[in-house]
Amino acid sequence: MTESTAPTLPTRYTPAEFEDAIYARWEAGDCFAPPAEPGNRKTFSIMMPPPNVTGVLHMGHALNNTIQDIVIRHRRMSGYDALWLPGTDHAGIATQAVVEKKLYQEKQTTRKELGREAFLKEVWDWKEHHGNTILGQLRRLGASCDWNRTKFTLDADMSHAVRVSFVRLWEQGHVYRGARIVNWDCKLQTAVSDDEIEYETRKGHLWHLRYPLSDGSGHLVVATTRPETMLGDTGVAVHPDDARSKDWVGKTLRLPLVDREIPIVADETVDASFGTGAVKLTPGHDPADYERGARAGLPIIIVLNKDGSINENGGRFAGMSRETAREAIVAAFDELGLLDGIEDYTHNVTISDRSKTPIEPLVSEQWFVAMEELAQPAIAAAKSGRLKFKPARWEKVYLDWLENVRDWCISRQLWWGHRIPVWYDEDEVPVASVDDLAIGSAHPKTGKPIVRQDDDVLDTWASSWLWPFATLGWPEQTADLRRFYPTQFLSTARDIIYLWVARMVMAGYAFTDEDGPLAFDSEDPQLCFSTCYIHANVLDAQGKRMSKSAGNGIDPVEMIEQYGADAVRYSLMILTREGQDVKLAANRFELGQRFCNKIWNAARFVLGHLEGEMAEEHGTAVEDRWIRARLAATATEVGAALEAYDFHDAATALYRFTWDDFCDWYLEAAKRRLRAAEDAPEDAAAQAEAARVRFTLGEVLRDLLKLLHPFTPYLTEALWGELPARLRGEEDLLITAAWPTSAGAEDATAVREFDLLRDVVRGFRNVRALLEIPAGDQPAGQLLAEGVEAETAIAGNQELVLWLARLASLTVRSDGERPGDSGTDLTRAGGVFLPFAAETDSGKLRASLEKKLDKVEKGVGGIEKKLGNERFLQNADAEVVASERERLLELQREAEMLRANLASV
């Protein structure tokens, strides 16, 4: 029989040729869904963090979804009813902005011109046509989520859940409406929450303004970075301990330009050493002043319109933009001689996350959720260990936010989103309702006719926080909810720990942990998810965040096209260790590509040999026993790492086994007996041995494909399809095959023995390279074996060592005689020798030996010093001392041998 490889497989790993077809097979086989009928099996569920419906896949998504896919594939193979539920988020502001922009560009119209209903139709239209780009991209990545259960946060059932949750909070008194100072986005013309703003350090000015005392006895100077807000000033504050406060507090000032009488008050929060020590108070437009004004009982005057321009309270400045007004007001103060000075000042400007324009704090009527009480169970969940973070340090971040949580402004002045389920009667008395209240119907409490529904919509996160259970049918008591909730694993980005993670846990306890229709096991009060995995940030090669505007992003889809989805997935996993940020350049995916190619070709080799006769028993040679032991150890290691969510460790173990053990040593070793059988077709013993080798090759490959599958699903599934049916058994598709259980294959003896052989082979290769023995030459190698184990190991496997070292002959001796005129190296099994040829230059060999000797002597010195130290002998563990003594003897022996070797070269 001639060697041949499976004819269908190309020499190179060419993912584009099979990935789409493999994915289609999985979908056709309905492989992603858990069994329809719940059995007795354990469940494992993951809710995919829903990407924005406007989103396109970026590296963060690729990383996060690879993680989830690996976990779910591993659990699916391990016998769980595994559910990974996908979906998208309606992303109120982002989506509305996209469509508004499009409307303006294509039809030169605005949402206001269209009206609410027509505009929403446009958004839904856009969503249907462009909204699911990212889900398609996740398929390319290989995501094995249950697409039949795909959810959208504005689906009818999700909307119902949102209403029920709102009404419940309303009834419990956790939701309230009130005039509070909020972060106002003048561009988008909506309030945004504290978690949707950021600060940007900008160079600006600190203007010093003089406010004359009403009694004409002079003036007081205040400093401000926003002079235009003076139009809304209703007081000035100084610190009560400030020496000047005695003279000032109680007096009034004449506010210039608007000619208003405002009091001077004392407030503890004023920093007497900053600026002039006096701070103007604008309770309508500054969060700190809002608090101070409330303490002093000052009125609130709002001077800005929703678009940021000055309103009618601004007198002659009314109608100006905030920028224009600022200049005009400074000029006016200057004209009046009331401008005390201008200094350059670098300060933080509050910016809206969404529009990237400066936030104007302003007082307005909004809906809020009172958070403190709701936060308590979420705090307890983490503190009690029911909710674990990985890496654990993120728990602190989570707790810090919850323990200092502020009320959540949940109303948004948008149209795209869940409209607030509150109706008003003619006296503006509100009522929340799960079902629509018809205009004209009676208000349930007052009996007066309902006149309108609240115009605002809810913050997007007010639907996202229900995600783990609303996606399963909550508030209905569905079979899915009972079966798959709470979930086990959540993987997400660190920047939404507050926005999303903490709120989900709060919602979990607020809505699903009660004496409702759901019967939870009281001994298992863990809700939402038991592990929150915070994945790494993917940075560019310079360590900067990837961003659209900077143009430094790497497109995962392009990478998938170039390197293959498996290569992208595997690279991401081995590159990131436990949430440690990763600096990524496109060529880093070569690592995964090489690995995939290696798997591909190793499989081609094995498959090519499986065509011969296969025994039903394993080979019994040391390498057969060794590789099976290594496979068992690897399976254990990979399984444990995956259960601990240590993806990098699992990927590394797979790399080591696949490349170093299986390819570099086992396959090379196996060739010896396969070739022997080819060379002697009539030799029954050789044929039988080859048949056993094939069996081992096949079984090891089969299990290796299983272990690799979560990481490189396409490639392994494609190769699985090439395996002979007898190896696959009933398992037609790898995705639903059983995770290998390889207990019992451990074999410490084989591992020890093969390690000795491997060391001897390396010794020969080393000497050979140092002596620069030409490739064709096959000198007679000799080994001076040391120790019984080495002698038997080598004696029984001379042929194998020869094969691997590509030598002509090898003799094992133990009589202590050194062969003369030989190049030598020291191995753990003893000394290896290769005879000098006539023109041998032993210079390199000598240098190498000297270096080794130097290193060993250093080691000897170190240990001698240690063992000479009485305190070491007293304090160190007996085991450590014993092993040091052993080590010393070993090193001394090595040194001796090396010296002898040196003397003879």
Place this chain on the structure above:
RNA sequence: GGGCGAUUAGCUCAGUUGGCUAGAGCGCCUCCCUUACAAGGAGGAUGUCGGGGGUUCGAGUCCCUCAUCGCCCACCA
């Protein structure tokens, strides 16, 4: 102002509870297109583990401190 992370080979990173001569991939040097794979094989070189101090018989690992880089929170007008 508070918190967190990072600093180990030329580059990117591992290094579990303190304990063999600190590892990997890429790059580099030598040899090899050996019939699975040149996206490969064999061999090799490369480290004052950011600085300083401390604890310890013993520190890359624990403590203190400093430096540099990055992130998060708070936000004084």
